Amino acid sequence: MKMLPKVLMFVGALLLLTLFLTPLWSITLEAPQYPDGITMYIWINKITGDTEHTLQNINILNHYVGMQYIEPDSIPELKYFPYIIVTMAALGLLISFKANRKLILSWVIIMVVLGILGMYDFYLWEYDYGHNLDPKAPIKVPGMAYQPPVFGSKMLLNFNAISYPYWGGLFLGLSIIMAIAAFFTARKTTGSK
Template sequence: MKKAGLIMILGSLLLLGLFKFPLWNIMLGAPQYPDPLGMNIYISGIEGVEEFDIQNIDGVNHYIGMQKIPKADEMWEFEVFPMVIGGMAALGVIIGLLGFFGKISPNWFLGWFVLMAVLGILGMYDFNAWLTEYGTNLDPNAIMKMTNPDGTPMTYKPPLFGHEKMLNFEVDSYPHTGGYMLFAGMALTLLAFVVGRTERKKNKRLFT
């Protein structure tokens, strides 16, 4: 399974891109901001797309009672996520090497993929929970108190994925470079499983 092992190693190494590139990006555009405000979400913290974006977003949010964007040391996720990604990348490389030397079956590649998918789903669930808390737990003493047509307090949860209009802001939330590298890496590990099974069947036919 040499080819499958190499694909598995490559797919696992792509996860390391998350240590350099953002996982996700949220952009906020409005008439008063010709250049949209944005924040890049890394596995180790949140940074503004431009130098003062976080400061400006916090300033806008203050008026409607939203919390400040948390610093890296204020969320446990930014300590745990790098360890999870680093551990899964290392595990994937080890599995790939064992597959390259024919020590394990292709099912190990699939097992890694399933584990990574579960961790990814849990991560997205946690991210969505944070967005919900961020957009609904508002300061009751905020300067502006916006309400829905039925009189209930308006919430400002950014979309987990896609586009949404919030007051006069157009909000876009999509994966960034690191996120695409993660998806590509996972796709390669699934391909490694398929290639590994094909290689194994071919080898069985040669020796029977």
């Protein structure tokens, strides 16, 4: 039982590193001209699509309604998010050797705060892309904004925009859950002495 909180915290911290292997979030656009949908994947350090031309196709569609081009190289978050993840994974691994309740709780709180800030930043990014439209766009619909949902689905003209966590987002959540389990297991272990 003594090892359980250490193992939970260790595995939870390692799970953060899966964010380099799988996207954090996905946004799919479904429409009559795209019956299978086109999907954009948001990683912690890049944006890709389900094909090599997905991002180009989305940018062409965005151009018609006046949205900005999605240029991953110009998004600062994609440059510094990897450092945050590596730092939090390293801290989590160090904390796992001691399995100190206060340190585990501090790590969980920091991760939750970072998660909330990350979701808020994602919302602001989507808001800017969906509302800051070029007035010279070929297609103008008065009062229409093209912000995809942060979570769920939403009709944008004839497109159904579907936004959900991808495997990386699920692993991130599981990482925090494992750290919470480590905290409670460490507490029970300490309390039973």
